[in-house]
Amino acid sequence: MGKAAALSVESAGPGADAGRQGFVEFVDVEKSYDGRAFAVTRLNLSVARGEFLTLLGPSGSGKTTTLNMLAGFERPTSGVITLEGRSVDRLPPYERNIGMVFQNYALFPHMSVEENVAFPLSVRKIDKPDIAARVSRALDMVRLKQFGDRRPAQLSGGQQQRVALARALVFEPSLVLMDEPLGALDKKLREHMQLEIKQLHTMLGVTIVYVTHDQSEALTMSDRVAVFNNGGVAQLGSPDDLYNTPRSSFVASFIGENNTLAGKVERVIGKECRIALDGGGAITAQAIGVTDGAACHVAIRPERLSLAAGGHAENRLAATVDGRIYLGDHQRLLARLENGQVLTVKVGPEATMANGEPVMVSCALGDCRAFPADAGTGGSKSKTTGE
Amino acid sequence: MMSALQPSELDRPPLARSRSAADADFKSVSAVLRRADFGDRLRSLALAAPLLVLLALSFGIPIVLLLSRAVYDPTIANALPQTAQALSGWNGQGLPDDATFVALAADLRSSQAKGTAYELAKSLNARLPGARSQVLKTVRQLEGAGDKPPLEVMKSVPFWSQPGTWPSIANGTHSITSFYLMSALDLRWNNDGGIERVPPEQAIFLQVFMRTFFVAAAVTLATLILGFPLAYLIASVPKGLAAILIVAVLLPFWTSILVRTAAWTVLLQKFGLVNDLLLWLGVAEVRLDLMYSRIGLIIAMTHIQLPFTLLPIYSIMRTIQPSQMKAAYSLGAKPFTAFRRVYLPQVFPGVMAGCLLTFILCLGYYITPALIGGASDQLISNFIANYVNVELNWEMAAALSFILLVFTLALFGIFARILGLDRLKLV
Numbered sequence: 001m002g003k004a005a006a007l008s009v010e011s012a013g014p015g016a017d018a019g020r021q022g023f024v025e026f027v028d029v030e031k032s033y034d035g036r037a038f039a040v041t042r043l044n045l046s047v048a049r050g051e052f053l054t055l056l057g058p059s060g061s062g063k064t065t066t067l068n069m070l071a072g073f074e075r076p077t078s079g080v081i082t083l084e085g086r087s088v089d090r091l092p093p094y095e096r097n098i099g100m101v102f103q104n105y106a107l108f109p110h111m112s113v114e115e116n117v118a119f120p121l122s123v124r125k126i127d128k129p130d131i132a133a134r135v136s137r138a139l140d141m142v143r144l145k146q147f148g149d150r151r152p153a154q155l156s157g158g159q160q161q162r163v164a165l166a167r168a169l170v171f172e173p174s175l176v177l178m179d180e181p182l183g184a185l186d187k188k189l190r191e192h193m194q195l196e197i198k199q200l201h202t203m204l205g206v207t208i209v210y211v212t213h214d215q216s217e218a219l220t221m222s223d224r225v226a227v228f229n230n231g232g233v234a235q236l237g238s239p240d241d242l243y244n245t246p247r248s249s250f251v252a253s254f255i256g257e258n259n260t261l262a263g264k265v266e267r268v269i270g271k272e273c274r275i276a277l278d279g280g281g282a283i284t285a286q287a288i289g290v291t292d293g294a295a296c297h298v299a300i301r302p303e304r305l306s307l308a309a310g311g312h313a314e315n316r317l318a319a320t321v322d323g324r325i326y327l328g329d330h331q332r333l334l335a336r337l338e339n340g341q342v343l344t345v346k347v348g349p350e351a352t353m354a355n356g357e358p359v360m361v362s363c364a365l366g367d368c369r370a371f372p373a374d375a376g377t378g379g380s381k382s383k384t385t386g387e
Numbered sequence: 388m389m390s391a392l393q394p395s396e397l398d399r400p401p402l403a404r405s406r407s408a409a410d411a412d413f414k415s416v417s418a419v420l421r422r423a424d425f426g427d428r429l430r431s432l433a434l435a436a437p438l439l440v441l442l443a444l445s446f447g448i449p450i451v452l453l454l455s456r457a458v459y460d461p462t463i464a465n466a467l468p469q470t471a472q473a474l475s476g477w478n479g480q481g482l483p484d485d486a487t488f489v490a491l492a493a494d495l496r497s498s499q500a501k502g503t504a505y506e507l508a509k510s511l512n513a514r515l516p517g518a519r520s521q522v523l524k525t526v527r528q529l530e531g532a533g534d535k536p537p538l539e540v541m542k543s544v545p546f547w548s549q550p551g552t553w554p555s556i557a558n559g560t561h562s563i564t565s566f567y568l569m570s571a572l573d574l575r576w577n578n579d580g581g582i583e584r585v586p587p588e589q590a591i592f593l594q595v596f597m598r599t600f601f602v603a604a605a606v607t608l609a610t611l612i613l614g615f616p617l618a619y620l621i622a623s624v625p626k627g628l629a630a631i632l633i634v635a636v637l638l639p640f641w642t643s644i645l646v647r648t649a650a651w652t653v654l655l656q657k658f659g660l661v662n663d664l665l666l667w668l669g670v671a672e673v674r675l676d677l678m679y680s681r682i683g684l685i686i687a688m689t690h691i692q693l694p695f696t697l698l699p700i701y702s703i704m705r706t707i708q709p710s711q712m713k714a715a716y717s718l719g720a721k722p723f724t725a726f727r728r729v730y731l732p733q734v735f736p737g738v739m740a741g742c743l744l745t746f747i748l749c750l751g752y753y754i755t756p757a758l759i760g761g762a763s764d765q766l767i768s769n770f771i772a773n774y775v776n777v778e779l780n781w782e783m784a785a786a787l788s789f790i791l792l793v794f795t796l797a798l799f800g801i802f803a804r805i806l807g808l809d810r811l812k813l814v
Contacts, residue, residue, distance in 0.1 A: 073713055093716040094725075106714035110732045119728070120718035171719065 023049035029079030041231040056218040057228030099168030099176040107152035114148040120171040138170040249371035252299035261298040279339030285368035295373040302346040304367035311362030457785035463559035466507040467494040471560035492537030521546040567786035603749035609689040614697035622704035651687040679761035696741035703737030
């Protein structure tokens with residue numbers, strides 16, 4: 001804890017309300033490289049002090065450009081970025097005091113691990129004994145104390161990334177940016193490092209803005225996630241907000257797995273709507289910005305679909321089993337509706353339906369969300385789309 | 388709080404092995420591996436064999452044979468066997484006895500008969516300036532002497548009674564000689580058997596070596612100053628533009644040195660384009676002597692050498708990821724600090740390789756100094772060529788080549804030691 005305290009910048013954790021307002025602010029930020037197409041459009045984003053915010057999105061969605069503007073490697077075409085209430089537009093990256101971790105680690109190959117970690121301190125002209133003490137504490141924090149005199153090339157990928165973490169944290173920045181830091185690691189190591197980064201965040205109380213295209217990584221680590229699409233934030237919220245109440249077809253399909261049924265809105269009644277599915281059948285769903293007569297997509301999570309005899313009364317659809325995928329702790333059942341569209345249903349490991357067997361798929365009205373079909377890229381990432 | 392951060396199995400260093408394995412096991416395993424490798428090595432050697440033989444025959448052996456001439460010169464010993472015998476009893480002081488004179492006369496006659504007299508005269512002349520005409524004159528007189536005793540003929544030529552003559556002949560009768568190597572360093576044996584510098588009016592080679600090294604260093608520095616920023620530019624622009632720039636750099640590379648040098652003579656001459664331009668710009672008020680001058684030589688050599696310095700630097704710059712500099716900035720390093728502490732150390736091996744390549748190539752420049760340099764700008768290669776082509780003194784040429792080779796290898800050794808050969812990235 002003593003080591004942690006020495007490195008901590010901010011005693012308030014992510015839950016503290018004191019500094020929760022606008023530690024980093026993007027106000028109407030736009031970025032264009034060629035003056036025509038915008039990499040980032042009308043971005044308004046606020047990051048609270050001590051928060052772990054993830055920018056999540058497919059490649060080309062503007063998340064890395066946003067991070068680079070915050071780091072100072074890119075300048076916004078218009079709009080203002082403030083850090084602790086001060087505009088940073090005229091501040092070069094080396095005066096922003098922001099730690100950064102890169103996907104390829106960007107360790108300096110000609111320096112030892114210790115020299116790498118000491119670099120931000122030595123450019124700040126800190127006394128040598130002080131540097132040695134802080135480097136030692138930082139390496140201890142990432143459990144690499146005994147590797148101090150190695151070269152980066154002599155370390156494994158996970159160890160290199162931990163050196164990069166120590167280097168980005170050792171000068172006690174109040175903000176740390178991470179640009180897909182785990183992208184180069186294998187799955188198991190990636191999951192391990194996710195926990196480790198999360199623990200460092202909790203321990204140091206530092207504000208982290210994290211970029212990834214991996215939605216499970218975003219859900220695991222973040223206090224809040226900003227889902228990027230087409231240069232803007234499609235939705236900003238806590239992981240469970242995004243998962244349970246996506247506000248667009250894009251978010252619904254990008255976060256987690258979703259079934260998407262294509263249909264046409266018959267009638268909107270308050271917050272609900274009646275939808276005629278393409279090819280036959282009807283369903284009642286939550287109306288998220290849909291209007292009468294419009295084409296729409298209905299998103300339903302596989303785990304919200306039920307095959308039970310009683311099931312949910314609101315939506316019942318007759319189907320036949322079209323395949324079964326065994327995944328150990330559960331199974332995925334492909335259910336072909338009478339209209340030809342296919343739903344994935346999460347069932348227990350003990351289920352034993354054969355192909356061609358008729359089933360009744362049901363789900364609650366609250367678990368079906370209808371989005372306008374033209375909003376966003378409509379199910380670009382959806383696992384199961386209706387034909 | 389730290390308890391959660393336990394060491395994990397996942398991030399052991401790759402290939403970390405237990406050291407407890409028995410040594411003997413290792414040895415037997417490595418012996419098996421060696422045996423298995425042997426066949427492979429033999430095969431790869433067989434593939435390389437034709438090239439190795441060609442290299443040995445066309446490159447290695449001729450060089451060794453030529454360089455050996457620097458220390459092995461049997462011309463005098465072969466031509467003067469009796470003299471050599473007679474001189475073996477001489478103490479090196481004053482003049483040798485009359486029998487030696489007679490022996491020399493006999494040797495000169497027989498060499499005339501064998502047709503080696505001219506060769507002998509030339510060889511002696513290299514050690515004893517002016518000896519050629521004296522030898523040939525004496526040979527003629529001996530032939531036309533009739534019944535006159537050879538001793539009398541010998542004594543009648545004052546050259547044979549001068550104090551410096553006989554020590555040189557005595558030295559020359561040894562086949563293995565340090566004479567040429569010493570001469571190449573402007574040194575000689577004095578009459579007491581010690582080493583001394585040759586008189587200033589005869590000393591030329593040290594000065595030529597110094598000049599060669601100076602020109603090579605100046606050209607290296609010039610190519611570095613021009614090449615480094617250009618390499619940086621090429622490494623940082625988009626690929627298409629980089630390809631165009633590389634072609635622009637390499638374009639002169641694809642024309643022969645002779646053509647490029649000839650082109651520079653056109654540009655640099657007194658009424659050439661460069662002088663026209665300088666006058667027009669008002670930089671110079673009179674036409675400068677760029678041709679046949681040191682500065683013209685350095686300009687032309689710099690142009691020819693630029694790709695050699697630039698390419699190794701460029702190739703290493705290209706491997707440095709942009710995130711390196713970004714990381715340095717984000718960690719608080721100002722641009723110059725980031726350049727000095729992060730960028731420069733990483734491109735340093737390329738810089739060294741490029742500079743070393745250019746420096747060593749410059750030491751051997753021949754055509755460019757011959758065509759563009761003035762009389763006082765001739766480099767060591769010009770002297771070597773002169774000894775080979777004009778003076779036909781291959782021993783001296785070999786000695787100068789040998790000294791140049793030693794200097795070059797020593798320099799390479801120093802670079803390799805400072806940097807480590809494995810870090811010296813030539814391509």
